[in-house]
Amino acid sequence: MRRDLPYALSGLVLGGFLLGNAALAPDAAPVRAIDVALVLLMAAALAACRRHPVVALIAVTAAMLALHVRVHPGASAGFPVLGAVYVAAGRGHRSAAALASLVFLGGFLARDIAVAPAGRPGQLIVERTALLLGWFVAANVAGLVARQRRAYLEQVEQRAIEAERTREEMALRRAGEERLRIARDLHDSLTHSISVIKVQAGIAVHLARKHGEEPSAALLAIQEASSAAMRELRATLDVLRAPSGVDRVGLG
Numbered sequence: 001m002r003r004d005l006p007y008a009l010s011g012l013v014l015g016g017f018l019l020g021n022a023a024l025a026p027d028a029a030p031v032r033a034i035d036v037a038l039v040l041l042m043a044a045a046l047a048a049c050r051r052h053p054v055v056a057l058i059a060v061t062a063a064m065l066a067l068h069v070r071v072h073p074g075a076s077a078g079f080p081v082l083g084a085v086y087v088a089a090g091r092g093h094r095s096a097a098a099l100a101s102l103v104f105l106g107g108f109l110a111r112d113i114a115v116a117p118a119g120r121p122g123q124l125i126v127e128r129t130a131l132l133l134g135w136f137v138a139a140n141v142a143g144l145v146a147r148q149r150r151a152y153l154e155q156v157e158q159r160a161i162e163a164e165r166t167r168e169e170m171a172l173r174r175a176g177e178e179r180l181r182i183a184r185d186l187h188d189s190l191t192h193s194i195s196v197i198k199v200q201a202g203i204a205v206h207l208a209r210k211h212g213e214e215p216s217a218a219l220l221a222i223q224e225a226s227s228a229a230m231r232e233l234r235a236t237l238d239v240l241r242a243p244s245g246v247d248r249v250g251l252g
Helices: 002-024 033-047 053-071 075-090 094-115 122-210 217-241 245-251
Strands: none
Touching: 002 033, 002 075, 033 053, 033 075, 053 075, 053 094, 075 094, 075 122, 094 122, 122 217
């Protein structure tokens, strides 16, 4: 709701400006309660234009056309409609924005022609309508550009996320490959050496007992230590060869 507050305040400021402009215009009708209600409707619609752009666009266009017909505030009646057109076009409602622009311009021109004095030059009406047309074209184009810019920024952000995920996966893959290399090196070097020590110690113990001699404590300790070292080394190799949970998540 706080993000809608600037839109509502802008609508109230514009509404006050329109009513003041209408009250000061020499050919304008008196400002009445219904005109104030139209301004409040416009402000409320602008407050909701971010969440409901098409509904707000319809309400703002209708309110400003009615206000223009009643009190004739001039070209400034198009300012709130310009804002609603910009938001609607920026939200992807291009057809609605273009249609609202044409409806307001048509109503604005029709009212000016209907109430124009006999001696009033038609060129002035055409010039003012052409000026409004340029503003509405600019509002539509600006909304489309803003939408494309947001889409581009979202695409860039998504690409950055994908690139970061790819870097993490590559790092995890390299870590897994390094573990496998270490496991192979350990298997090729330490496993063979410890196996030789274990076998030699076992043979020495067997020969000593075969000749009726008691194996020395050092020899038995070597045999036991080599067996324990072999078990621990195999467990370490199993851990190195098995992918971790992080790897499975990153590489899966």
